Amino acid sequence: MSLMKYCSDEATIKEKMKVTFERRRNMVLDKEKSSFVLDEFPRFKDVEGLIAQDFHLQFGHDVAARLLKRWPTTFKQKVIQQSKTLPSSADLEVLIQCAEATSEEVDMDDILVSGWDSDLSSIILLLHLIPPSAQGRKRPGRVSASQAEKHLVVFKKSGTSIEEHVDSINTSKQLYLLALGTKRSTIHKFVIILDKQVIPCKSTTSLGAFDELFKAHFVFATTYNQMLHNMYTFIQTTIFQIDIGKVCESPRVAEIRARLLH
Structure with missing residues (x-):
């Protein structure tokens, strides 16, 4: 050792x-x-890469490759299209625009420049399609997808001290991504934050970093953040196809799966 x-x-x-x-x-x-x-x-x-290696050892190559293989080809466009059927909001419309935008379009549009890139925007759209879980009787009121997004990924400008960010955390957050870049649409580095510990992502793409974030839950046997539980459950059972039939799913998860795989 x-x-x-x-x-x-x-x-x-x-x-x-x-x-x-x-x-x-x-x-x-x-x-x-x-x-x-x-x-x-x-x-x-x-x-870098140790999370992916442990996940691969646990589940094998075929399972480990499913998100990166299936999201761009099977799910992304369908998620965008289904998101257009949701009640409109400013946040939702920006996400849809960002998810559909090409890199050339992003460079020419101030709204798109300030938003996440296409892949991460589409992941966050899934969060809008599968709303955050209820927070229990002690926390009345529904948590919006936009609020839940902050428990998934946090943006900081390049040059920001990661240590200072970690030191500023005053609540016990579960796993989330810290994205460092000049703007949300241009991220140069992703790290995973777990209980004030910093774990570097091997991938510099948003989809690759999200893939590592999801896998970290299994590598460290960490429960899903309650606000993201439904979305993560969908990714686990529908995309990675892990523990199908053994995991308790909300009706919304089953409904969205039926729509996207129709």
Whole structure:
């Protein structure tokens, strides 16, 4: 273990992480030990690609590739089209425009420049299609998809101190993406934040970073944020096809699946 903690050769680190996979799985599934996984395996915090590797070891190549393969070809355009049937709002209209825009159009439009890129906009549209879960009796009032979005991805300008951002967190947030760039449409780096710990994404694309974010829930056995639970459940059962029939789904998840796969 000490070799892996201080080794500088990435290939050696990844091989050692493969060897210790079962030990790590047992650890994350143990409630008393799960919070210490990043202490025991700190290379998640400086070696990119370890989340994807662990997910691949857990589920295999075919399952691991499903989001990146199926979102652009099967789901993205259908999500955009279904979003156009929702009650109109300013936030929704901007997301639809951004999701449909080409990179050339983004550069020429101030509204599109200030929005997320096409892939991430389409992911957030899925959040609008599958509304946030109810927050319970102690929190009356429905949480909007736009509010829930802030629990999925946070934008900071390039040059912002990630450490200062982490230090400013005063609530225990579950996994989310921190996107660093000159503007929302031009992100240069994504990192995953988990309990004030920073895990770099290997991918520099928004869809790739979201793929890593989703997989991190399984790698670290972390529950979905309640506001994002329905959306994540859809991605788990419909796109990755993990634990179909074993996961409790809301009627809306089943309804949207039927529409998109029709």
